[in-house]
Amino acid sequence: MAKLQCVVVTPEKTEIDREVDALVLPMYDGEMGVLANRAPVIGRLGYGTLTMTVGSSKERFFIDGGFVQIENNVVSVLTARVTPVSQLDVAEAQRALEASLEMPGDSEEQRQLRDAAILRARGQIRSAR
Numbered sequence: 727m728a729k730l731q732c733v734v735v736t737p738e739k740t741e742i743d744r745e746v747d748a749l750v751l752p753m754y755d756g757e758m759g760v761l762a763n764r765a766p767v768i769g770r771l772g773y774g775t776l777t778m779t780v781g782s783s784k785e786r787f788f789i790d791g792g793f794v795q796i797e798n799n800v801v802s803v804l805t806a807r808v809t810p811v812s813q814l815d816v817a818e819a820q821r822a823l824e825a826s827l828e829m830p831g832d833s834e835e836q837r838q839l840r841d842a843a844i845l846r847a848r849g850q851i852r853s854a855r
Contacts, residue, residue, distance in 0.1 A: 735805075752774025768793065772849065773788075785810075787810055787811060791845075820851060822850070
């Protein structure tokens with residue numbers, strides 16, 4: 727069976743670079759499963775869980791938005807931050823959600839920052855559960 731090469735890059739460094747059997751990506755408008763030999767695609771990532779499957783083992787990471795490119799069995803994920811789900815704290819994410827709901831939204835820039843903070847916190851809560 728063909729494998730996928732999963733490469734996750736943040737502004738600081740390459741965080742993950744390994745072969746996997748399958749992936750589930752948190753897209754902006756839902757989830758997308760990826761197997762080997764998939765047609766090329768570029769997409770916008772949402773805030774949520776990246777699940778990597780190798781054999782019967784699964785690893786889960788919180789992805790902080792970004793973009794994905796899939797081509798020739800290489801999945802390149804560009805994201806602001808990647809965190810193992812085991813390191814997420816539901817209570818902390820809930821506090822972040824409450825704080826983000828209180829953020830001002832007087833200007834378009836403030837609304838965009840508030841909306842991103844809300845999506846991030848909700849994604850962390852979903853991933854941590």
